[in-house]
Amino acid sequence: MHLIQMCSSAHVVKPKYTCLFGYSSFKFNHPHRLLRTTSSVNGQIIQFKLSDIGEGITEVTVKEWYVKEGDTVSQFDSICEVQSDKASVTITSRYDGIIRKLYYAVDQIALVGKPLVDIETEALKDSEEDVVETPAVFHDEHTHQEIKGHKTLATPAVRRLAMENNIKLSEVVGTGKDGRILKEDILNYLAKQTGAILPPSPKSEIMPPLQKTETVQPVPVPVLKPKAFTGKDRTEPITGFEKTMVKTMTVALKIPHFGYCDEVDLTQLVKLREELKPIALARGIKLSFMPFFLKAASLGLMQFPILNASVDENCQNITYKASHNIGIAMDTKQGLIVPNVKNVQLCSVFEIAIELNRLQKLGSTNQLGTADITGGTFTLSNIGSIGGTYAKPVILPPEVAIGALGAIKAVPRFNEKGEVIKAQIMNVSWSADHRIIDGATMARFSNLWKSYLENPASMLLELK
């Protein structure tokens, strides 16, 4: 440890203040460190100089500051990143304190041996006092120090926490470096102290009969540990994908939605998919339920083309879209993306599966292109893959309808003979633009879609 004594006898200030918390195995080349102290009792401003980097380097470029003026730093915290001749150097703080001045801006050249930052280290009058004592004792700090004979190491944040909880720092055991008191030490101390602070349980006064039965073990009263909560609200601007959702949904809600829900018996489809999965896998494709849902939707849209349409802003004209570009809502790390499968009316179930595999791969690596996410005319959202039964999906303009599929659940149902059988049931929730689509149209489309899925063989009739 390096101890530097400051003999400024004229001031109240600190005979034993240790400025350099030398690190036992750390050797540095400069034998002297100039410390300029202010004569105020508030704390000393130390000029932290840029130390020798090695290889005879005399100047470096400041590339990034990790702190700004007013920030609190602890010893060994990173202060800035400088660069010299292909070497990137992290400069760390030698002191605990508050940054008072940055001598350089980013991209400026800093000189070795010259001041880099000013750090205000803590005033001793705050650092060692028992905070529960009255201010009158402040003037006795001198004697108090000598009596105690040791200095408590703690950052200002930790001291504040102790003060707020009326804790004497000298009674807390520090587990940090050099016996430094950390936040965890304060919290542990608090946890231990509650037993002493809580008043004795009133039960012991009003229930003397209990004392008769000596064999009964007294039940320990659970003690609520006071939790020190230091969480804070956090406000940040909405950007990126969230902003995209804000824009889309703001426009979407101008559309008057109506909802229509139903349940679909997928028992037969589940069986069919089990048979077809290995065949698809042999061709290198993972077969989910989605290709069937999409194809059935497209078959339904053939009969009810108004659900595959678009209206202009003032709802004056309606455009019936020829292609069935069915979008599938995808949940990625960044958020909600809706790529679409183009021309589902021309694709076989297997071709749809191929395309879905491709889109899923691109979606997971964040590489979906504009072509993939534009041009959609109808959307299906498989929220059931995460969970849920019913939903109230929001239509994505310029489309006019959307369906949300719940999870497939095995539940008991009655068959034609009145017997209870196990059925695989999925719920579907449709939303449609009520300006141009009425409930009856939606219901009939849903019934048709449902019939294709409940009896997959019926889709064979539509094979081209």
Place this chain on the structure above:
Amino acid sequence: MLIPFSMKNCFQLLYNLKVPIAGLKNAAKGGLILQSTSNNIYQNLAVEDWIHDHMNLEGKPILFLWRNSPTVVIGRHQNPWQECNLNLMREKGIKLARRRSGGGTVYHDMGNINLTFFTTKTKYNRMENLKLVIRALNAVQPQLDVQATDRLDLLLEGQFKISGTASKIGRTAAYHHCTLLCSTDRIALSSVLKSPYHGIKSNATPSVPSLVKNLLENNNTLTCEVLMESIATEFAAYHQIDSNSILISPSDETMFPGIKRKAEELQTWEWIYGKTPKFSVNTSLNLLREQSCSEMKIYVDVKNGRIEDCNIDAPGHWLPKEMLDKLSTSFIGNKFCHSEATMLLNALLRTCPKDHELYSKWHLLCEKVKTIM
């Protein structure tokens, strides 16, 4: 010679205690040679971080040998848009990584060896390390003409760069790493390290392009394996330690506690793109439509990878000014990022009036804007 890592315990001890361990067998005394079993750039960079942060290198320098699958690695303070062709990399599945050391941009693939020399800050000496590499090369091929320049590059035959250097200095430790071109795909290298982006103004560290050559072209015995072996032997001789390299797996959390988080941090957008020093883009793009060509001017200010200011200008008759202004203001606050721009533009397209001509012009404009990201 490579030996599988069965000495997990000694490694654990080396990590746990910040003081040198006396009396520990061969590996601890005098130094260590480590070789990575992973070809993942982020995992290997995480190993460098881990060793730099956690190991006591006093009297125990470490040599780390590693190779990566195709990746472009930029220096700590560089601008990826200035240094490489991000579109091409996206197409070819070539990764992008930002390392913590300074210096310029390099292309990694399995034909390129990476060497990292870990020492204490006081023992940091890059030229000494490079001389060691040269001795190792000459041990395999004595007539090989390799010299170190004062920029700490290695030149073959006085003109071809076969190695570049970068380093990181911390509080007590430092590392110097360099590349060595054995059998890299030179066509991929030159196409990917050429930036197609114009009009970028920034104070980021620029790269100095050089003529390169593979050592294998010079002599077909100089394969990666042969060279790694030779360098390990030379390092062992110099530090008087056992020349056996220890194979390590960068995904082993028990051997390197906390390494998974380090590798994850290196893959975040905030690190790779967000750490780019602030820059501005000022360029014009051609809008070609139906045999007529209009010029669009775009100006973007980017800080921490996010757009702070944006201005898009096109001839007044082409698109209404309000639409252009709406686009400009929508970008502010967003990441300067291709996929985020795609999402935003798609959302704006949804709200665009359905006039076919306006819609297709708007679409074209959006596509053009994305090309600068």
